[in-house]
Amino acid sequence: MAVDVAPPTISDALSLGLTEAEYELICEKQGEPPNQVELAMYSLLWSEHCAYKHSKKLLRSLPTEGPAVVMGPGENAGAVDVGGGLVCAFKVESHNHPSAVEPFQGAATGVGGILRDIFAIGARPIAVLDSLRFGEVQGQEGTRSRYLLEGAVAGIGHYGNSIGVPTVGGEVYFEGPYEQNCLVNAMALGLADREALVRSAAAGVGNLLVLFGASTGRDGIGGASVLASAELSEDDADKRPTVQVGDPFEEKKLLECSLELLARGLLVSLQDLGAAGLTSSAAEMASKGEVGVEIDVARVPLREADMEPFEVMVSESQERMLCVVEPGDLEQVLALCEKWEVNGAAIGTVTDSGTVRVLAEGELVGEMPVRALVDDCPLYDLEPVKPTEQIYPAPLLSPALIPDATPEQALLALLSSANITSRRPLFEQYDPIVQSRTVRRPEQADAAVLALPGGAALGVSIDCNGRRVAADPYLGAIESVLECAANLACVGAEPLGTTNNLNFGNPEKPHIAWQLTEAVRGLGEACRALQAPIVGGNVSLYNEGATGPIYPTPVIGMVGLLVDMHRAGRLGFARAGDAIALVGPFAPSLAASELQKLRGERLPDGLPRFELDAVRAAQGAVREAVRAGVLSSAHDVAEGGVAIALAECCLAGGMGAEVELDGNEAALFGEGPGGFVLSGERAALEALSEHTSVRVLGTVGGDSLCIAGVLKLSLARLAEAHGALAELFE
Amino acid sequence: MKFGVLQFPGSCDEVDALEAARRVADAELIWHAERDLKGADAIIVPGGFSYGDYLRAGAIARFAPAMESVIEFAREGGVVLGICNGFQVLCEARLLPGALLPNTNLRFTCRQVELEVMNSGGTFTRTCALGERLSIPAKHSWGRWYADERTLQAMDESGQIVLRYAQGENFNGSLHDIAGVCNEAGNVFGLMPHPEHAVDKAVGGSEDGLKIFNSMKMAA
Amino acid sequence: MRARVLIRPKQGILDPQGEAVKRALPALGFSGVESVHVGRLVELDVQDAAQVQPMCEKLLANPLVEDYEVQLLDGGS
Secondary structure (H helix, E strand, C coil): CCCCCCCCCHHHHHHCCCCHHHHHHHHHHHCCCCCHHHHHHHHHHCCHHHHCCCCHHHHCCCCCCCCCEEECECECCEEEEEECCEEEEEEEEECHHHHHHCHHHHHHHHHHHHHHHHHHCCCEEEEEEEEEEECCCCCHHHHHHHHHHHHHHHHHHHHHHHHCCCEEEEEEEECHHHCCCCEEEEEEEEEEEHHHCCCCCCCCCCCEEEEEECCECCCCCHHHHHHCCCCHHHCCHHHCCCCCCCCHHHHHHHHHHHHHHHHCCCCCEEEECCCCHHHHHHHHHHHHHCCEEEEEHHHCCECCCCCCHHHHHHCCCCCEEEEEECHHHHHHHHHHHHHCCCEEEEEEEEECCCEEEEEECCEEEEEEEHHHHHCCCCCCCCCCCCCCCCCCCCCCCCCCCCCCCCHHHHHHHHHCCCCCCCCHHHHCCCCCCCCCCEEECCCCCCCEEEECCCCCEEEEEEECCHHHHHHCHHHHHHHHHHHHHHHHHHHCCEEEEEEEEEECCCCCCHHHHHHHHHHHHHHHHHHHHHCCCEEEEEEECCCEECCEECCCEEEEEEEEEECCHHHCCCCCCCCCCCEEEEECCCCCECCCCHHHHHCCCCCCCCCCCCCHHHHHHHHHHHHHHHHHCCEEEEEECCCCHHHHHHHHHHHHHCCCEEECCCCCHHHHHCECCCCEEEEECHHHHHHHHHCCCEEEEEEECCCEEEECCCEEEEHHHHHHHHCHHHHHHC | CEEEEEECCCECCHHHHHHHHCCCCEEEEEECCCCCCCCCCEEEECCECHHHHCCCCCCCHHHCHHHHHHHHHHHCCCEEEEECHHHHHHHHCCCCCCEEECCCCCCCEEEEEEEEECCCCCCCCCCCCCCCEEEEEEEECCCEEECCHHHHHHHHHCCCEEEEECCCCCCCCCHHHEEEEECCCCCEEEECCCHHHCCCCCCCCCCCCHHHHHHHHHHC | CEEEEEEEECCCCCCHHHHHHHHHHHHCCCCCCCCCCCCEEEEEECCCHHHHHHHHHHHHCCCCCEEEEEEEECCCC
């Protein structure tokens, strides 16, 4: 099977993304220049994506431990204790670059990948959330962004719906800097018995490596094609697609097979195949177990004829898992694979060599020390320098907002703006209810709520405002963490743990390094203050193109616990006559607000400071009030400020409100952390003043949102503006 | 009384159907490769994406060994409920008239819909009143029910149109807003919306789906 | 022997996929398109060509709502 080729050169190494110095180091580790198979494997494991070369040192500063943490970063997913002998596994990952190429498959396989991370540790996936960023979608110039949005949403829906995991929440933002570099981040949650959690370390010399799931083809090989033998490289580029195609049906079978294998105690360890396919799975399993592995590519079930050994090792064909099995259990393992109609094959063994050996029909075609592959990749220091000039162009002036707009006109312009308007046309493409756990569906509350056996529930939210992080990476990152926690508070959930996906530009540029460093600093501080440690996450760097970098976008996913699912909070006004109050240390400012964006104003240099402890206290007070069942509704104030929050509460509840607010723009539309719009009995709201600021604004009732002396808009007019996104989907 | 819930590779809502059925009686899963229906008094063919919806939704599941037993069971008068993908399987198996086609909007759509009971005398809607509204979620991309004019007329005359989407609620383009139909003998019923997802007010806000399971229990 | 089965929606049944494609073409500069129907292609390498038609009836097409056409090609690859 091995093909005679000229050995790869340093120029091949450079084409594969390695630096000269890295190539020299590889030669040193190997004792001689690497061959085709070896170079392919090093180039993947030493890539930014797999090795976190520019971020690993920085990430070490994040808080990762806490009383609720059962599994921290380093495994396929993290997990927190949720009581009743159960743990919730969760993680967020990105699939940005593939989605820009082919949004449907990029987003679909992103979901597939994160789901595999969840069941790889033995947890049954119970929910998906997605966090998306695209360029502006209006008008002719928005054509490509609309195409990406449609494709990504359809892809997420296709994969999640087909595999029977509900998509319960998410967010999407439209900003110029994402035009050339869209973001598709997928988060997944799973449930497992605490003792059933499985780790990925390979163990037991002589044990077998079994590959199961879909067959292996040439998916995702694209970039590595420089290494192909002369013959094959004459073929069509189609033979080596850069796009991976996902099959949720295959993954559903794979999921059930994996969980049954684990339930029957047939596996020593389990790992999913993601980026860098067999290469990373085998190497990482060996590294964690401090053992070696030997794989014969001829034993791998193939979809394409005549695949070269390096192709088999780097293929990113989807829906595959690798496990370690004691030889005596092999027959049962293969029988289970057959039951679930997935391929299963013993492809190698665990050794004590400390190397990864690749064979082809018994002949050695590659050998690398595990440590060299996984641990010895050089890590780089960032060289952050705060930029002295604006990195980002001012946003486009929105035609929807006329100069000298009245507050009424401004509210309607905001409510119909792409970042605020209802996402119903998107989330209706998802199934949020399969598995019968969903207590709060999209637009019913600030966070998704999933029932646990026994009456408790999980709250989950995913958030980040990249524009605010661009204005102030440190404070903006803290705000993103606080936003998640505020959303959880509004449903009555206390934060347990956090996952994060750091989406940034090129970290070798000092101003991007500064964004990254400052954002991670803020992220760490906020997670510490909220006692919601990071249990896992992902980094996606180099998201920039000719037009510049994306906004720094540290997407935060947070999971919390509700004591009683029947007391889960809602965001809509519920009862005429209820009092409405603005609660919390909310100090609204137009800096980096949506209104400022619609006006086409440049980003400010920095965001207003705030008291983290005061915000946390307010969140706690809201959470306790929701849990006590004394509120009719609770909604966090975010983009668009208090006026928009009020409008959203009216729309969700189908009833109006009469309130008093200052008529100035900052009071109406200003943003910042620590603000909540609550409704309920007046006495209940006023009782919160023991813990935080409370200002009673008015009463629920009527069929309009009426801000005395400032504006009056009927529910019908509000609904019309709120439905603006539907036009894009006609 | 025992419900048997079929399980194909790719079924998604079978556990939901199982748990819903267990609220009113015993229920057990039946693996697609088994011919033994385990003494079930009623069979539920659940929702999901059996065989990935490949070729056509339900086209492959219809030939499963368990389905062969279900077809025989139905021919002998056994009670069979098909939900969403299950409805598709029953149409492919010709246990129910008509066919399910892609939604007119060409998109998967999930929405809580209001249904009207058009026939309340039968096995599946016995506990409902004629004209009663049921709030039940629908979630599918291939739910547009179609039959030719002649079939439709015959079905109308023999009371086989059981459920309709209320005014304005039909998002898939089904002919005459038809949401659920039964066979001539009245022992086989298929609907696109998911009654198993409307059995607990805390999870979804409606318990209207229970009426269908309770009706089936009464008939057993 | 290679058999190529073309499956298309029956005349008279709404074909929203066909409609969507028909609407999209003019925006890309193609005019004069009267009608579009979107169907499926199934290709099989078979020993006995006579089996293909019964395969269509039983599995490959749904004769209630679809028409099909079988093309037999020499020397499947």
